[in-house]
Amino acid sequence: MTTRQKKIKTILEELKHDGIIGISVDCVIFGFDENELKVLLIKSDLEKFENRWSLLGDLVNNHEDLNQAANRILQERTGMNDVYLEEVKAFGEVGRHPAARVVTIAYCSLINIQHHQLKIHANELHWHRLNTITDMAFDHKKILETCYEWLQKRIQEHPLGFSLLPKKFSLRELQNLYEAILSVKLDRRNFRKKFFSMDLLEDTKEHETDVPHRPGKLYKFNYDKYKKMERKKWFGIDF
Amino acid sequence: MTTRQKKIKTILEELKHDGIIGISVDCVIFGFDENELKVLLIKSDLEKFENRWSLLGDLVNNHEDLNQAANRILQERTGMNDVYLEEVKAFGEVGRHPAARVVTIAYCSLINIQHHQLKIHANELHWHRLNTITDMAFDHKKILETCYEWLQKRIQEHPLGFSLLPKKFSLRELQNLYEAILSVKLDRRNFRKKFFSMDLLEDTKEHETDVPHRPGKLYKFNYDKYKKMERKKWFGIDF
DNA sequence: GCAAAAGTGTTGGAAATACACCCATGT
DNA sequence: ACATGGGTGTATTTCCAACACTTTTGC
Secondary structure: OOHHHHHHHHHHHHHHHHHOOEEEEEEEEEEOOOOOEEEEEEEEEEEEHOOOEEEEEEOOOOOHHHHHHHHHHHHHHHHHOEEEEEEEEEEEOOOOOOOEEEEEEEEEEOOOOHOOOOOHHHHOOEEEEEOOOEEEEHHHHHHHHHHHHHHHHHHHOOOOOHHHHHOOOOHHHHHHHHHHHHHOOHHHHHHHHHHHHOEEEEEEEEEEOOOOOOOOOEEEHHHHHHHHHHHHOOOOOOO | OOOHHHHHHEEEEEEHHHHOOOOEEEOOOEEEEEEEEEEEEEEEEOOOOOOOOOOEEEOOOOOHHHHHHHHHHHHHHHHOOOOOOEEEEEOOOOOOOOOOEEEEEEEEEEEOOOOOOOOOHHOEEEEEEEHOOOEOOOHHHHHHHHHHHHHHHHOOOOOOHHHHHHOEEEEEHHHHHHHHHHOOOHHHHHHHHHHHHHHEEEEEEHHHHHHOOOOOOOEEHHHHOOOOOOOOOOOOOOO
């Protein structure tokens, strides 16, 4: 058990004793590899959840914002800064944590698996394919599902997906990403048309290498253009 | 100052003293009246925010879920149960509360102004037109804006709007509601077409009365049909 | 030259928009 | 009778979905 883990245990005991609500942050960290969506998990510390997988989380310090806490967790575990990170939902059921009453704020993060190295390998930190995850500690399964559904919706409205890809990527990779996250098959031509018509992809003039077929062009995402875009869709009732 | 308010003050002092984070719930309660969107506010208790308007909120009790806390606040202030209520976002900046570190979970609620009577008139509880609100206590202005934007988006994807209307309503009222919330003008014929094609409105066979023109039909919303509807839109990238 | 995936256009149908006239009621 | 908003239909445009062949590369 690390120093931090011992400290957390002490804090939780105090909270329990005093009847005070603790507050934590849990990060659902998604990655994309081998054309599959992955999520970064560790083994739970708690005896009660022995051998169960857990999201990366921690208690929020008194002097840090929620976002800062989430970023800290990401930094500690993946060594990455400047990562896509967004709050999704609070989970605060009375009995969700066995040691004390703890309300947690769930964050969703998207990172490029290639671009980072896992810093701390304690507790068997590693990537899991989404549909192979069964038992999880706490209510983390529910949190994960909520974040996954959130991602499916969000990725259709905002260009988050690019955070999961290398800086330069082929259209095929982009399509694979969307197909994996939404679990649908898409028409290649219509997919291209859609993205080119949005005019957010910048041609790098480079091509794939070492592929056993005609190499595809590599693009990068032009985030500036996206920011400048006038958001049109002002109205479209669609229950 | 009420008993509850004194108690809160004590709790906050303790939290501050012990360096512990408090957790509260704040409700943005929307109503619709005179073709305008309204929000329910009270005057703040705190000296620092004297004469500023504040959302309805309270600290979360140790034994209650977040949803329960939000419902309790609604019940205490409006006397209403079974009200539309949904979590929107957590606000947890370090300095947001002057008395102590308090993380708050913002809820959005929609109620029919006609159907309820304000129960407690302490602190000048009453309805405000949205665009007349300027100074607010804490970061409540930001919370309100976030919830309003959330509502604008949400109402286009889910039939929340009906919570703001009487059980029986005319299509004109429904359109006024959408126009007010989205602040757009809509074509009357296309609006009707849209809603009728969704087949979620049930004809009550009744009509408006006491109107100085041809009375409109009254409808009610068929929520069962909505629940049974197969959600189509599986894919539609639209940044 | 063959396998494998990249790249490219067209067409038909559905949905969204724009738009104008008659109808029922109160005064 | 007239003022007010309710109720309806159609033509046009725009967007989306379906679909097949040629090109480039590695082996």
